[in-house]
Amino acid sequence: MGKKVLAVDDSKTMRDMVSFTLKGAGYEVVEAADGLLALDALGSNQVDLVITDINMPNMDGIGLVKALRQNPAHSSTPILVLTTESDDSKKNEGRAAGATGWIVKPFEPEKLLKVVQKVCG
Amino acid sequence: MDDYAQFKATYxxxxxxxxADVETQLxxxxxxxxxxxxxxxIFRAVHSIKAGAGAFKFTQLATFSxxxxxxxDRMRDGRIQVxxxxxxxxxxxxxxxxxxxEAAENEENLSDEYGKEILAEITSMAKGSTVDPAQIDLTQTSEDTATAPATTEQTSDEKKNYFIKFTPKAELFKHANEPLLIIRELQTLGNLTSEPNLDKLPQLSNLDAKKPIFPGISLYFQMQTLKM
Structure with missing residues (x-):
């Protein structure tokens, strides 16, 4: 069974793209449309990687990263922040919250896969 | 990103x-x-449209969005008054x-000029200054500069926020003016953060050692109310 990835984005288009890319490479993908739904989907279940957008309703990506880092069950889960924001302030905010890495949209499928494989194998 | 062409319909x-949601919110x-x-x-909606436009290489749409x-972004964080x-x-x-x-969906080409006037208005408003940077007279006092009618927002009875674009003319230094003096003076009146406008820096090959370079800075200034 492939490694499990949680893809979080309020855009269905973006979730579909990430899922399509990762499923094609053998990953199991669970999707959520915002940070709160991601926390609901996770519960105490482990995933091998979380990929999250920043700008989302209800709970944004930074809030999700912080919530996961405060939860002992997910405090060491790799988290990649996936967003069109490329300014340093957002990157720094993500890093400070505990994100593992950063991918700027739009992304090439190969690049996304390469980073995902590097982070969670 | 042709692998993603199948997702255009979803997009x-x-x-x-x-x-439709943006119209409602507006x-x-x-x-x-x-x-x-x-x-x-509204920001998130435009953000999502932009992300997809970038993915599918709808360049005009991506640039505009x-x-x-x-x-x-500047409106929602208060740097620009609504x-x-x-x-x-x-x-x-x-x-x-x-x-x-709609044009992207119908694979129609809009002219390069389409939307440019609105884009210019957007850019102008996003830069946030009602003061023409070229008109700033550096012979004015620091107090004049601090209270210039730039975009302002009163966040409380105690403080006022100012966004100041400071782009002096190249002749500035000929008259022995020193911009740092103004900035230092502002710092004594409240909280000041600055950001250089690096996009105005000339290419290395275009540098002229005889001409001073001051590409300008953006100043975010929060002035404390002065108690008499």
Whole structure:
């Protein structure tokens, strides 16, 4: 069974793209449309990687990263922040919250896969 | 990103929903809604449209939505005051955005000039200064500069926020003016953060050792109320 990835984005288009890319490479993908739904989907279940957008309703990506880092069950889960924001302030905010890495949209499928494989194998 | 062509239909369906939502939120804004979530929702919608446009290489749409998003970002965090002309510009920008989405969906080419006038208005408003930077006279006192009628927002009875674009003319240094003196003076009046406008720096090959370079800075200044 492939490694499990949680893809979080309020855009269905973006979730579909990430899922399509990762499923094609053998990953199991669970999707959520915002940070709160991601926390609901996770519960105490482990995933091998979380990929999250920043700008989302209800709970944004930074809030999700912080919530996961405060939860002992997910405090060491790799988290990649996936967003069109490329300014340093957002990157720094993500890093400070505990994100593992950063991918700027739009992304090439190969690049996304390469980073995902590097982070969670 | 051709691998993702199959997701275009999803994207255009999503755009239709997002644009309808933007119209609804803009109507609320126009009716005077002070709910900050209204601007956040509009920002997220434009942000999502931009992300897809970038993915599918709809260049004109991606460029326009990027600038539109930048203006919304400044409005939602308070750097730009939401005024009636501002809301009007958001409505007109949404019309352009809708037309660009429709053209992309129908694989129609819009002229390169399409939307450029609105884009110029967006850029101008996003830069946030009602003061023409070229008109700043560096012979004025630091106090004049600090209280210039730049975009302002009163956040409380105690403090006022100013966004100042400071782009002096090249002749500045000929008259022995020193911009740092003004900046230092501002620092004594409140909280000041600055950001250089690095995009104005000339290419290395165009540098002239005899000409001073001052590409300008953006100053975010919060002035404490002076107690007499």
């Amino acid at each position: 255009f369906a999503e755009c239709a929903e997002l644009l 109507s609320e804004l126009n009716e005077g809604s002070g709910d900050p979530e209204v601007l956040h929702a 990027h600038e539109f998003e930048a203006l919304l 005024t009636e002309p501002g809301v009007n510009l958001l409505f007109r920008s949404t019309d352009i955005l809708s037309a660009m989405v």
